[in-house]
Amino acid sequence: MGTARVLGGRYELGDVIGRGGMADVHLGRDLRLNRSVAVKMLRTELARDPRLWSRFRREAQAVAGLNHPAIAAVYDFGHDGVESDALDGSDAPFIVMEHVPGRSLRDVLREGRLAPEEAVQHQLGVLAALDFSHRAGVVHRDIKPANVMITPDGDVKVVDFGIARVSGDAGATATHTRAVLGTAQYLSPEQVRGEIADARSDLYAAGCLLYELLTGRPPFVGESAVAVAYQHVHAQPVRASVHRAGIPPSLDVVLLTALAKDRTDRFPSARSFREALTSAAKGLVRESDWADMETLQSVSAT
Numbered sequence: 001m002g003t004a005r006v007l008g009g010r011y012e013l014g015d016v017i018g019r020g021g022m023a024d025v026h027l028g029r030d031l032r033l034n035r036s037v038a039v040k041m042l043r044t045e046l047a048r049d050p051r052l053w054s055r056f057r058r059e060a061q062a063v064a065g066l067n068h069p070a071i072a073a074v075y076d077f078g079h080d081g082v083e084s085d086a087l088d089g090s091d092a093p094f095i096v097m098e099h100v101p102g103r104s105l106r107d108v109l110r111e112g113r114l115a116p117e118e119a120v121q122h123q124l125g126v127l128a129a130l131d132f133s134h135r136a137g138v139v140h141r142d143i144k145p146a147n148v149m150i151t152p153d154g155d156v157k158v159v160d161f162g163i164a165r166v167s168g169d170a171g172a173t174a175t176h177t178r179a180v181l182g183t184a185q186y187l188s189p190e191q192v193r194g195e196i197a198d199a200r201s202d203l204y205a206a207g208c209l210l211y212e213l214l215t216g217r218p219p220f221v222g223e224s225a226v227a228v229a230y231q232h233v234h235a236q237p238v239r240a241s242v243h244r245a246g247i248p249p250s251l252d253v254v255l256l257t258a259l260a261k262d263r264t265d266r267f268p269s270a271r272s273f274r275e276a277l278t279s280a281a282k283g284l285v286r287e288s289d290w291a292d293m294e295t296l297q298s299v300s301a302t
Contacts, residue, residue, distance in 0.1 A: 070129035105145035113216030125156025131270035143205035184225035207258025215243040250280035
């Protein structure tokens, strides 16, 4: 039985609990504070690129400032290796994040589609997180069911801001190509075209997420990522109410705006998306649940 790897003399690495195009995520333990954490490590081959290394660090610093109950916290940043200007495979940067117990929405959806009121509640949590991050100038760029955790208490936690882009970072498109190849079902048309993602790109992905939560399937499906990407640019989604009886027309209207091909035709902000969804879904969600969501949303306004 081997000795567990410890990063920075503090973070003990456990099993891999997630893999992405740029990094692997391990379950870990902060030996100093004796708490579970998630440790995201940049892939070895990418760590050799000083531009990616630097961007990974800048993004960790930006996300570390996002203190919101619906966003998984970032605790620390470091690198595994000797302090040196020379980057090699042994000097890989890592981000230490809050470990969120529970299940991802991807796992929840595998068990079947959600009740409409539950779908709306989860979506409002995601939009509260995006409202806060966008106001801080941070675009997530990879909103999808796998990156939304539901805790045992039913709370929403948006995770994996690891490919997030700080507003104004013009070099953050091509470098993340591999990170989004597997998430074509949630790509905005502008991302498919290779343009820089902004907050409205997150809102398009959030629209795809809401569509899937309500209907049990994303708005576009195909035999390949290329086929799905083509539809994002050129095809109109079937109304959600066609896939599922009982979805009110008002929710179809919300989705139509969120999934507009031209980003200027979408909701201008996560807050406006949330307000439209709140209005459209009146009657679907219990008043007590609205009270809980309003408390969460008030955090975004501060």
